[in-house]
Amino acid sequence: MGVDGLGVTIKGKVVDNENTEVANIETRYAGMGSFTLRPVAGKTYTANISFEDGTTKAIALPKAVNEGYVLSIYQPNKDSVLVRINASPALLKSTVNFIAQTSGETIFAAPIKISDAITSIWLSKKSFPSGIAQFTLFNSTGDPINERIAFIRSTDLMKLSLKTAKPTYSSKERILVELDAMDSKNKATAGNFSVAVIDESKVPHNESMESTIFSNILLTSDLKGYVERPNYYFTKETDEVNKALDNLMLTRGYRRFSWKELATTVNTKPVFDVEGLGLTITGKVTNRVPNHRPVQKLP
Structure with a gap:
């Protein structure tokens, strides 16, 4: 991110402690990007x-731990979400709790x-409303160990079409x-709508610069x-x-709230009534008589 708060374009390489290149770095839209790295035990890495x-600039990457889980979210099909859990050998035959919300x-x-190094879970997109979904893994004691957010484009959006008798x-x-106005099942639906008409030859219009219901309610909020x-x-x-x-979800997805604080809130007295x-x-x-003394409490 630059001094103006906007994304900047960068390129680079990830090398190990022997200066061997292991990954390539190149940002995409708004200065964000991602790359795949499989760390090797005993090695350190620098970007x-x-x-x-x-x-x-040289940036030392955090040292990878030898044991743990990796939670990944994929959307290979338009109708489903693939949740993949990778586990190190020492954690095979363990049990974790998984929540999607x-x-x-x-x-x-x-x-x-x-039971295996890779465990896959398929979820239907019809179960999700459009917007940001949060996926969390908990260990056997209820502590969160992995979390990932993803934007789900579901099939629940309204379909609108405008027609005029003439083009000009x-x-x-x-x-x-x-x-x-049709719902997601192509059935007519009622609603309250407003329309703004502008002359684009006099007022230049760039849709990607606009603020909409989708960008506000489903994303930035x-x-x-x-x-x-x-x-x-x-x-x-x-x-x-x-x-x-998805790069935006990876960049801005840590962390939305603390699970431990949420768990203790139930038994915590609010500061204000x-x-x-x-x-x-x-x-x-x-x-009233004789001296306006307080009345004794009744039993």
Whole structure:
């Protein structure tokens, strides 16, 4: 990220402690990218980065642990989500708990027995609403050990189409617009709609620079930090756009909240009392005579 807060283009290579190249680095949209690295026990790795202005920088990568799980999310098909759990040899025959959720709603939850080096779970996209889904692995004691978020393009979106009687109209000519609103099952549905009409020859329009319901509700409201041109991910659906969207999930997906803090919240007294729905009155009852002394409490 540059000093202006926007992504920058970089290139580079990952080398091990013997200066052997093991991975190639090249950013894509908005200065984000990803690469695959399979670390070898006993080796350390460094990313040698080159910037557009010719400057370079060497960044030591975190040391890989010898044991653990790797949680990966793939969307090879339009109707399904593939969850893949890789486990080191020492963790075979162990059991983990897996949860998939969207906006606090649990989509799938089950214990998973790790019997092979790779365990695959297929989930239907129809089970997910469109938006960011969170996938978490817990160990046998309930501690989170892996987490990954992914954007799910489900089949629940409304389909809108506009039609006019003619392709062009003269100034101040009456225009009738026909709107067809269909749900995901191609059935007519009702709704409240608004339309804005502009002259693009006088007001240049770039859809990727706009802010929409999709980019606000489904994306930026569920991520921390600034997202550069969020509507870029919704103007079209191509392999390049989907890859850029997944890079955004990898870059901004750590962490949305702490599971341990959430678990202890249930038994924690709030700092402030809940706001009442009516009028609250406090005071004391006294005798009118002889000295306005407080009335003793009744048994």
